[in-house]
Amino acid sequence: MLKRIKMLVDHAPQVGCLWIAWTVKRRREKNARGLAIDSRTTLPDGTRIEGFSRLRDYLLQQRRAAFLRQFCRKLLGYAIGRQLQLSDEPLLDDMMARLAEQDYRCSVAVETIVLSQQFRMIRGKSFNP
Numbered sequence: 001m002l003k004r005i006k007m008l009v010d011h012a013p014q015v016g017c018l019w020i021a022w023t024v025k026r027r028r029e030k031n032a033r034g035l036a037i038d039s040r041t042t043l044p045d046g047t048r049i050e051g052f053s054r055l056r057d058y059l060l061q062q063r064r065a066a067f068l069r070q071f072c073r074k075l076l077g078y079a080i081g082r083q084l085q086l087s088d089e090p091l092l093d094d095m096m097a098r099l100a101e102q103d104y105r106c107s108v109a110v111e112t113i114v115l116s117q118q119f120r121m122i123r124g125k126s127f128n129p
Contacts, residue, residue: 069096074108079113080122091116 002029031037048061059067067107070093077084084092095112102108113119 002070063095067100068104072096072099076118078111080118087120091118 029037039052040048042048043058047058049058069092072092073084076088076092076095091112095109098108098112099105
């Protein structure tokens with residue numbers, strides 16, 4: 001699920017209907033008012049998709065690098081508790097390379113973050129320089 005969040009947030013108006021059509025582990029055919037859910041949409045690049053599986057395929061085949069980078073950015077930002085800076089770009093590049101080498105396992109991204117200087121040198125909230 002985490003892989004899909006950034007795309008869905010950035011393009012909520014375009015793919016919101018797809019997201020609504022799915023709940024945890026099951027597909028919904030109707031909304032709470034009993035109306036049919038339309039899971040067709042056109043993405044910003046003009047690609048027409050219908051259904052969650054087509055969205056997943058699109059992200060994996062045509063937007064993998066951008067999607068993966070954004071996933072890494074958000075995961076790293078959450079882990080270190082701050083916005084990313086230009087000095088974090090080499091770590092993101094390293095995460096991307098390691099993920100590609102090791103079959104895109106999420107544990108590789110987490111390990112890269114945990115072993116990074118950025119993560120190990122987080123200052124507590126009580127720190128006053």
